[in-house]
Amino acid sequence: MLKNYTYQAVKGTRDVFPVEAYLYQRLESQARKLLACYGCGEIRTPLLEHARLFERGVGQGTDIVNKEMFFVPSKDQDEDSRKENARQMVLRPEATASVVRAYIEHEMDKVSPGVLRYYYIGPMFRYERPQRGRLRQFTQIGVEVLGSALPMIDAEVIIMLEDFLGSLGLQHLVFLLNAVGCPECRPGYIRKLQVYIRGCQSRLCGDCRLRLDKNPLRVFDCKQPVCRELMARAPVMQDDLCADCALHHEEVLSLLDRAGIKYQKDSRLMRGLDYYTRTVFEVTSSDLGAQNAVAAGGRYDNLVTELGGPPTPAVGWSLGVERILEILPREPDKSRGFFDIYVVSPGADTTRTFFKVMALRRQGLRVGLEHEPKSVKAMMKRADRWGARWALWATSKNPEKVEIKNMANGEQMSVGWEDLPQLVGK
Numbered sequence: 001m002l003k004n005y006t007y008q009a010v011k012g013t014r015d016v017f018p019v020e021a022y023l024y025q026r027l028e029s030q031a032r033k034l035l036a037c038y039g040c041g042e043i044r045t046p047l048l049e050h051a052r053l054f055e056r057g058v059g060q061g062t063d064i065v066n067k068e069m070f071f072v073p074s075k076d077q078d079e080d081s082r083k084e085n086a087r088q089m090v091l092r093p094e095a096t097a098s099v100v101r102a103y104i105e106h107e108m109d110k111v112s113p114g115v116l117r118y119y120y121i122g123p124m125f126r127y128e129r130p131q132r133g134r135l136r137q138f139t140q141i142g143v144e145v146l147g148s149a150l151p152m153i154d155a156e157v158i159i160m161l162e163d164f165l166g167s168l169g170l171q172h173l174v175f176l177l178n179a180v181g182c183p184e185c186r187p188g189y190i191r192k193l194q195v196y197i198r199g200c201q202s203r204l205c206g207d208c209r210l211r212l213d214k215n216p217l218r219v220f221d222c223k224q225p226v227c228r229e230l231m232a233r234a235p236v237m238q239d240d241l242c243a244d245c246a247l248h249h250e251e252v253l254s255l256l257d258r259a260g261i262k263y264q265k266d267s268r269l270m271r272g273l274d275y276y277t278r279t280v281f282e283v284t285s286s287d288l289g290a291q292n293a294v295a296a297g298g299r300y301d302n303l304v305t306e307l308g309g310p311p312t313p314a315v316g317w318s319l320g321v322e323r324i325l326e327i328l329p330r331e332p333d334k335s336r337g338f339f340d341i342y343v344v345s346p347g348a349d350t351t352r353t354f355f356k357v358m359a360l361r362r363q364g365l366r367v368g369l370e371h372e373p374k375s376v377k378a379m380m381k382r383a384d385r386w387g388a389r390w391a392l393w394a395t396s397k398n399p400e401k402v403e404i405k406n407m408a409n410g411e412q413m414s415v416g417w418e419d420l421p422q423l424v425g426k
């Protein structure tokens, strides 16, 4: 039962304490290491962006833009803000549009011509209805590769994603893959889809009736059983792909086959964001509930021009860190090691121990210290809770020697302070 404290975290946000933060760090450092192997460099864009970036980039017909943006009032008195209403800034709901904005604004096509590979790690914000139990501030890791339309790049980012998720030891994952066409072939398909949906309009849920005109592809994402049933019989993009899109799709699939990536073709996976073209994909986990997507992405060949930049085909993905942490196998031994040494009792000369501990810390050991002499036995429990590798206590018998205990196997010995770095290792 939650108590009614005067100050509480904002709804949909959460505090992360060290033990859990350690899991975030581990995931993030694994991502940094692996993505660097694929030639990706980190890009850090601001959390604040102009709302119109997402209105244009993500699209007016999407939930993200229509319902979920976190507006931030601006006090700026520049010409810009006088023209628009006070709600023109938002906390970023996603980062693809931001990365593209930065790419255009800094003329990266001229500064660094060729294919550019970026990754980002950071918080995103969506004003979700809290009853859905979803976070309003959540963390994403994402990759964006700009500057090539080759199917090989689609395959590369998918392999990268599979490699990363595999390196975490995640199981029960399914890669879903589809082709959503291009401006050549999609409009014709959308008209066909609208005709089909209109035919059964009266049976659709209210949301989908609204989607029909604005963004009919979104009807594929509806979770209502009635809508799902109707959409199961809807025409699929696959049958209307133009020759170029069909060839592109075939080549991506053949590369993934050769890479040994297991995927399922899902002709109803449309990813209701306006910017996707050709390849889209999603990774789901049967270990999660209804919101079972852990990662998603696709190609967005027209977003850069849509936002005012030079023609630049691109492809990317993002994954939800909190979702991954939910299904990450827990390895209890990995949490051991929060401290290398935990000093459970400083002995009689606490000041001396204090400075000995400082010296060990300067040599790169992670050392915890109980400053006041207490029962060694009671403090041993604390050392264990902290996941210390070694427990240490000073005795009055010989001030040059200390007692240490290996917390993993219970082995105990008497050693000098100066032997600790060598013994405990780095």
Ligand SMILES: [Zn+2]
Pocket (backbone or CB within 6 Å): 181, 182, 183, 184, 185, 186, 241, 242, 243, 244, 245, 246
């Ligand atoms: Zn096409």
Ligand SMILES: [Zn+2]
Pocket (backbone or CB within 6 Å): 204, 205, 206, 207, 208, 219, 222, 223, 224, 227
């Ligand atoms: Zn519906």
